[in-house]
Amino acid sequence: MRHIISLLMENEAGALSRVSGLFSARGYNIESLSVAPTEDPSLSRMTIVTSGSEDVIEQIIKQLNKLIEVIKVIDLNDGEHIEREMMLVKVKAGEAEREEAKRMADIFRGRIIDVSDQSYTIELTGTVAKLDAFLAAIDRGWILETVRTGASGIGRGARMLRI
C-alpha cells in the first residue's frame, strides 16, 4: 500500500544521502522524495512516498528513526492529511493544438505560465492522482516535457509535525 512518510531532520550536509542510502540498502521503494528547509533553517522537512506491506512500512519508520540526524517521523496515512504535488508540463501549442491545450489546462485548473508560438508551459498543482490524470487526458504526442516536484503532505487541522 502507498504511504506518505513525513520527517524532520537536522539540515546538515549528507543528511539526505543517509535517508536515500537507507532506502536503497534495505530495498525499500521510493516513489518520490522531496526535501527543503523549514521556517527554522536548522531543520529540513522531507516527504517520502513509498509503498510496502504494513510490516515493511513499520520497519521503514523504525529505520528512519534510527538515523542519528532524524528528529521525528510520522506516517501521514495514520490520519487525515492533505497531499499536493506541483508539475510543470510543456505541451505543443501550434495552430492545431492551441485551443484544446488551453481548454485542458482550464479543466484541470492549471495555469499557463509560459507561451511561445509552438508551446505552452502549464503549471498544475494537486494530488499525484490528479497530475497523472492530466497526463492521461491529453494527447501523448503533445507532451514535450514534464517536471514534477514529488508529493508533499501535511496533516489536517491540529495534526502537526513539529519539534
Next chain:
Amino acid sequence: MELTGAEIVLRCLQEEGVEHVFGYPGGAVLFIYDEFFKQDKVKHILTRHEQGAVHAADGYSRSTRKVGVALVTSGPGATNAVTGIATAYMDSIPMVIISGQVPTPAIGLDAFQEVDTVGITRPCVKHNFLVKDVKDIASTMKKAFYLASSGRPGPVLVDIPKDITQHRAEFVYPDSVSLRSYNPVTKGHPGQIRRALQLILDAKRPMVYTGGGVTLSNASGELAEFVRMMNFPCTNTLMGLGGYPATDRQFLGMLGMHGTYEANMAMQECDVLVAIGARFDDRVIGNPEHFFNPARKIIHIDIDPSSISKRVRVDVPIVGNVQDVLQEMLKALSSSRERVDAAALESWWKQIEEWRSRDCLKYDRQSALIKPQMVVEKLYEVTGGDAFVTSDVGQHQMWAAQFYKFDKPRRWINSGGLGTMGFGLPAAMGVQVANPGAKVACITGEGSIQMCIQELSTCKQYHLPVKIIALNNRYLGMVRQWQEFFHGNRYSESYMDALPDFVKLAEAYGHVGMRIEKPEDVEGALKEAFALEDRLVFMDFVTDQAENVFPMVPGGKGLSEMILV
C-alpha cells in the same frame, strides 16, 4: 591557549580516558602522529594493516566494554578499515575510528589518497562525521564517543582533513552532549513489562533465548538471577555465549544453525519464549515460517526498536536497556505472589532432558586422527575454562562455540554478524593489550589465519603472548562441508594447496611454532604452550580433514529439521 587540530584530537582522547589507540600512519594523519610522539598518556599500537588495527580495537572493546579506538590515514587506510568497521557494526561494538582526509581544498578533486570515506562507511557505521572546521573537532569527538557507547552501541567514524589538524583553535572539551535527534530509551514500558510477566507466570513450556545484548548491557548477573529464580531453560546465541554460565544445568547450549539438539527443540516446542538482547536472525531461527508452526507467545526485550518485529512478529515487545528491564522484572517477580505451574515446568524439563540425552555433540574420541572438537575440549581443560577465546570464521568457530564452556561474559570474542575471516588474531591482540597477563587463545583455521597473518609482527613488537590454536584440516572446512552436503561433493576451490610451514613462519616472526599431529600430543602441547607465558605460540594442529560440524540446520530449513551425527 590555542591548540592545533592535531593537539586537540589527542586532548580529546585523553579527556575520554583512552589508553590505547590501534592504528597505522600515513600522509593525512601525520600531524596527529606527531602529537602522539610528543605525549605518553595515550599509547599507540602500530599494527601491520588497517584491518588489523580496527579488529584489535574491536577485540579491546569486547573484552573490556570500553570504547575501542582506531586511527587510519585517508584513501587506502580508510578502505582497509572498512571490513573492521562493518564487523563492529554488525555486532554492535562501541568504537571510534578516526580517519585522515585530504586537505579541505583538495576534497572532490581526486587528490592523492582521496576517497569519500564518509560515503563509503555510511552503511556500516552507527554515525559518521566529516570535520570541516578545527573549532568543531572537540564537540565532534565528544559526540562520537557518546553515540558509540550509548543506546545500541556501534562504530562511529570521524573523518578529519589534514589542514584541519594543522589549524588552531581554543580547546574546550564539552562536559556533556545532548542531541535533540537522539534520545535512546533505557527503561522499559511498565505496562509492557507487566504483560510480559503475566505471560512468563502462565508459561507451561518456557524458554529463555539471549544474545549479545545481554553482554553489551552488562546484564549477565540479572539474567542468571532471572533464569534461576524461574527455573527456566536458557540458550545463548553465538554472540551471547558467556551471557549465561555454560556449565550451569539450566543452560541448553548454543542454538541455531549449529546449535544443540535440546536448545533448538526447546525453541521450537516452547509455549512462551523470552528473547533478550537477541534479534532472531537467519542463522538463529532458520526458516521463519517453520518457526511459527507451532505458534508460541514471544516476549522480546531489545534496546533497538528496529530489531523488534523485523523477522519475527512478537506479542510483547519491550524496548529498553536489557539490564534496566531485567531489574524491573526481577523486582516485580520477587514481590509477586503468583508462581509458575511447577508440575508443567517439571514435565517440560523432563522433555528437555530427554532431548539432552541424545548427546548431539558426540564425536569419535577413539580416532587415530586429531579431532578438532577434542582440541577445543583440551584447551578448555588446560586453561581452566578461564581464557579469553577469539576466533575466526568457519568450522573452528562453531567447534569453539560448542565445546569451550564460557561461564563469564566478554570471554568469547568472535565476528558473529559479518562473519569476518581474519578477525581472530588482531582481535586477540586487542584483548591481550587490554588484559595483560590474561590467557588469550585464538582458535583459527589455516584459511582464516592467513587473512591477517601479518599481525604476528605486531605481536612480536608489543610482546603479546597470544596462543594461536590453528585447526588445520587443509580445507576451507565450512565451505567444504556445504559442498559435501549440498553440492555433490564437488570441492570447488575449498582445498588449499601449498600451505606455508606454520612452525617456520611463526619462528620467522620471532615466535614459537609447534606442529601437533597425534591426538595423544594435544594436551601436552597446549600445556607447554601456556607455560610459555611471555611468548606467542603458534600451534598447528593437523586435524581430521573429513570432520563436519553437527548438528546442522540446513539453510531454509526449520530449527527442528537438524542433521544430527
